[in-house]
Amino acid sequence: MDVLGRTELAFPRSLPEFQRLFPDDAACAVFLERTRWRDGFACPHCGVAAEPFRIATRPGVLTCRACRRQTGLMVGTVMERSHTPLSTWFWAAYLVASQTQGMSAVQFQRQLGLTRYETAFGILHKLRAGMVRPEQDRIGSKTGSHVEVDETYVGGKTRGEGRGVHHKALVAAAVEVRHRQPGSAQDKRKDGRYAGRVRLSIAADRGGEALCGFVESAVMLEALIVTDNWSGYGNLRTRGYNHHAIAECGDPEVSEEFLPVIHLVFSNLKTWLNGTHHGVSAKHLQAYLNEFTFRFNRRHHPFSAFRSLLSIAGEVEAPTYAQLYSGQWVHTTSSGCLC
Numbered sequence: 001m002d003v004l005g006r007t008e009l010a011f012p013r014s015l016p017e018f019q020r021l022f023p024d025d026a027a028c029a030v031f032l033e034r035t036r037w038r039d040g041f042a043c044p045h046c047g048v049a050a051e052p053f054r055i056a057t058r059p060g061v062l063t064c065r066a067c068r069r070q071t072g073l074m075v076g077t078v079m080e081r082s083h084t085p086l087s088t089w090f091w092a093a094y095l096v097a098s099q100t101q102g103m104s105a106v107q108f109q110r111q112l113g114l115t116r117y118e119t120a121f122g123i124l125h126k127l128r129a130g131m132v133r134p135e136q137d138r139i140g141s142k143t144g145s146h147v148e149v150d151e152t153y154v155g156g157k158t159r160g161e162g163r164g165v166h167h168k169a170l171v172a173a174a175v176e177v178r179h180r181q182p183g184s185a186q187d188k189r190k191d192g193r194y195a196g197r198v199r200l201s202i203a204a205d206r207g208g209e210a211l212c213g214f215v216e217s218a219v220m221l222e223a224l225i226v227t228d229n230w231s232g233y234g235n236l237r238t239r240g241y242n243h244h245a246i247a248e249c250g251d252p253e254v255s256e257e258f259l260p261v262i263h264l265v266f267s268n269l270k271t272w273l274n275g276t277h278h279g280v281s282a283k284h285l286q287a288y289l290n291e292f293t294f295r296f297n298r299r300h301h302p303f304s305a306f307r308s309l310l311s312i313a314g315e316v317e318a319p320t321y322a323q324l325y326s327g328q329w330v331h332t333t334s335s336g337c338l339c
Contacts (some may be wrong), residue, residue: 011307028086029059032073045069078126078318097305126318128287131294132332139197140223148262149174149227172203172214195261197297200289201333208232286331
């Protein structure tokens, strides 16, 4: 459950305020308990709702007064079976959610003084698994907006293999296009259009089954969708969408006129991947797309994204270090099941 509307959960707006709210593991445990049980602790074993026994030396463990069974605050969350202190997890969630450009594993390791890179890598990937809400809705429902859909290749330069696309991943994207109120400060920029929510996913290919499948999982039916004239989007109208295909004919002015917002999203995505992370591997690309989506959709309230992340991360399964490195873990997509 996203907790943007839960005003009873405090969230820090600065580093000094974060240190004041979460000085130790006990303070972090109290916040995590309130996040998981809004109306107070309810034992998951016997169902009794009552104040639990608390162990001073183990703030992450609660004991039911009725059945005397213990419940771990980190059980069933992305932090389960972790030996990392709870305060370190909170620092990670705060830094990842509140910083506009995000943070690489190397930067995170340096900031928190972790001895092993693998620990930082694992923590950040577990948090990325918690950036996709299980009940995430589809975009395009807002009245007066339309959705731009396009695809792009993501990957580094390849030398010595000739022309064509080598070792690149195809990423499909859909973004809501909203309109500013007339007379506002930026209503003349791109004719007053700006980006709403975005959905990103790795696509298997540029065929109609893959691209139209992505649209169906990411966009509400009957929404107005604008794409280029690529044949892969040709069946959208028969699938229940109000589809408008624009013939660009290689003219950049046409793209700027009809698909400006989606191309801006692609530009920001590639700048972030290359600037912050200096490129990512194909097997983990979807996790980074989820992080970009999470931060982009909450860019107007980055500090409240911290409590949102902790709430979502308390409801989803996360990969182990071994699963990440072996490639067994399949990263959740932010728009359905398209990989």
